[in-house]
Amino acid sequence: MNNKTPNSTKNGERIVAPVGIYLALVMVVLTIIYIVDEITSNINSAMQPYILFDLFHIASRDVNSPEYKSAINVVGPLSLISNLFLVISPFYKALSDKYGRRIFLMINTVGMGLGMLIVMTSNSVPQYILGMLFMLFFTPNDMQVLYIMETAPKEKRATYSFVAKGIALMSVSLIGIFTRMFLRESVVDSWKMVYIIPVIIALVVGITSIFLVKETPVFLEQKASKAALEASAVKEDGANIPQSDEVQAGVFHALKFIFRNKQLRWILIAGFLFFATTVYTSYYATVLEGSMAAEQVATVLFLYPFLNGITTILSGFFSDKLGRKRVCLILGSLALFGLLIFVLACRLSWGPIVAGIAYGCSIGGLWSMSDTLILTMPAESTPSGMRSSVMGTISVLIGSGMFIGQILFIICQNFLSMDLLFLFICVPFMALSLFFLMTKVKETKYVDLDHVTVDTFAD
Numbered sequence: 397m398n399n400k401t402p403n404s405t406k407n408g409e410r411i412v413a414p415v416g417i418y419l420a421l422v423m424v425v426l427t428i429i430y431i432v433d434e435i436t437s438n439i440n441s442a443m444q445p446y447i448l449f450d451l452f453h454i455a456s457r458d459v460n461s462p463e464y465k466s467a468i469n470v471v472g473p474l475s476l477i478s479n480l481f482l483v484i485s486p487f488y489k490a491l492s493d494k495y496g497r498r499i500f501l502m503i504n505t506v507g508m509g510l511g512m513l514i515v516m517t518s519n520s521v522p523q524y525i526l527g528m529l530f531m532l533f534f535t536p537n538d539m540q541v542l543y544i545m546e547t548a549p550k551e552k553r554a555t556y557s558f559v560a561k562g563i564a565l566m567s568v569s570l571i572g573i574f575t576r577m578f579l580r581e582s583v584v585d586s587w588k589m590v591y592i593i594p595v596i597i598a599l600v601v602g603i604t605s606i607f608l609v610k611e612t613p614v615f616l617e618q619k620a621s622k623a624a625l626e627a628s629a630v631k632e633d634g635a636n637i638p639q640s641d642e643v644q645a646g647v648f649h650a651l652k653f654i655f656r657n658k659q660l661r662w663i664l665i666a667g668f669l670f671f672a673t674t675v676y677t678s679y680y681a682t683v684l685e686g687s688m689a690a691e692q693v694a695t696v697l698f699l700y701p702f703l704n705g706i707t708t709i710l711s712g713f714f715s716d717k718l719g720r721k722r723v724c725l726i727l728g729s730l731a732l733f734g735l736l737i738f739v740l741a742c743r744l745s746w747g748p749i750v751a752g753i754a755y756g757c758s759i760g761g762l763w764s765m766s767d768t769l770i771l772t773m774p775a776e777s778t779p780s781g782m783r784s785s786v787m788g789t790i791s792v793l794i795g796s797g798m799f800i801g802q803i804l805f806i807i808c809q810n811f812l813s814m815d816l817l818f819l820f821i822c823v824p825f826m827a828l829s830l831f832f833l834m835t836k837v838k839e840t841k842y843v844d845l846d847h848v849t850v851d852t853f854a855d
Contacts, residue, residue: 418610422547423560425601425608429505429540430564432598435571436508437535439594440515440528441678442571442697445685446579446587451521457581459686465810468682472806474525475678476799487647489537489788493781497546497615500539502606507534509598516591536791541771542784546614557772558712558764565760566705570594572698581690618780650782650789659777660786662836664793667769670728670829671797674766675805676735676818677759683815684751687742695748696755703756704763711764719841720768720776721834727761727768728830734758735822739815769833770794776840801825 440447445464449457452467492500511530518524541557548556571590578589654660684693707730715723737754740746770791778786801821808817 419547422609423544423556425605426540426543427560427563428597428601429501429605430560431567432505432508432594432601433535433538433540434561434564434568435594436512436531436598438568439512439571439591440531442575442681443587443590444679444681447515447524450584450587451518451524459682464682468809469806471521471525472802474521475528476802476806483792485533485536485788485792487788488533489539489791490647490650490785492539492542493784496611497539497543497784498606498609498611500537501543501609502602504534504537504539505598505602505605507602509595509602512591512595512598516588516595536795537788538771538791541767542775542787543609543612545772545775546612552716553772555712555716557767558715559709561764561767562705562707562709562712564705565708565763566701568701568704569698572694572696572701575694575697579690579694614780647785647789650785653778653782653786654790654793657777658836659838660774660790662832663769663773663777664790666829666833666837667766667790667794668797669825669832670765670769671794672801672804672825673731673822673829674762674798675801675821677762678802679805679814679818680738680755683739683742683818686814687745688748688751692748696752699749699752700756700759703753704760707757707760708764711760715768715772716841719839720773721837721839724765724768724833725830727765728826730761731758731765732823732826734761735818739819742815773837773840776843 445459448454448464448467448471452463452470454461454463454467456463458464489500507530511527511532511534514527514530515524516527518527540560544557544560545553570593574590574593578586578592580586654664681693681697684696688696711723711727714726718726734754734757738751738758741751741754771787774787774790775783804821805814805817808820812820
């Protein structure tokens, strides 16, 4: 059986799009990397109370104590300032438009493993923040998402992406399992062992990925087209014809394209407002720790990833059927309703099952909408030659919206309870984000990634 389908030629050699056995292998590898990404993104938040108890020597182990609030006042601003480090992220991600996706898939995965290793071995707040820096730098790049989108059949891009992410999100339940296995309330630094297995998996799969996956067909096609254009120019004119500024890779070209292009400009505005609502995902474990016993918290940590994953998988199917905009409206509503039930479950002692289901559905809606705004729609609105550059740049610009939510939270947590503060911050920003998305952004459901031009979404 032929497992390759030709797409084009380069110097007489066929560039092939993977199908069959190789596509299955690629999806397995990318899904494992997605698992690493999601565990890296969630493990610090899940372990936050135990880390602060340890590093700040809080003997009472009480999240409502003045000592714990003081610890938040120290770590919160440091974490916020450390996000400025992400300014260099688009410059890094833009390199994959020049050198290819494969090498950066490996670097990203290994980098996440190193970040978790630094956190795991930390005995001081500065080392903990350094580890967070590594994790914050590598997790937003989502090279595995770009890989899936440039490898999967175009009519199934969102389905493949969300199924892979759904599986990865379900695997976050491993944090709950590792917590039960390793965490001991009588051993203040036992939280460190929760990181050991994720660190090993990240380093192993990161290093071996370079041998298991090939470069994406879309990148090879774009590279071959550019080479053919340059060869033709040399033959006809004796000099290379420079590529238009509008389709060149690089952060500054990406910035110019984002702000000139109405489609991307409104995606940026909607996404920026949306990211202010993500603040509750950083502090949910503190709310749980203040309302439940450690065993019940571990139950929530085990349960919520399954609801998160199921919601994410369903959102992928609905995204390809209903379109990106309508599915975001559904997902945003689910995020807010799930958050409300989570807050009530913690306040009214409805138990870990209800809290876990509500939180899982809430963040399933939240992060699925996030992926649509920060990855899917920008990718489907940008030419191939600068897609990675635009995705890296817009992810930082959109992600900077979390500064609004974080600043409000750090200030107000000294005066209001955390759970009510979540609702106070999330409801208005989510409503504004959805309003601009529905009224200003064009649908990208049927876009062919191979044929997006600078004029596809022109004003």
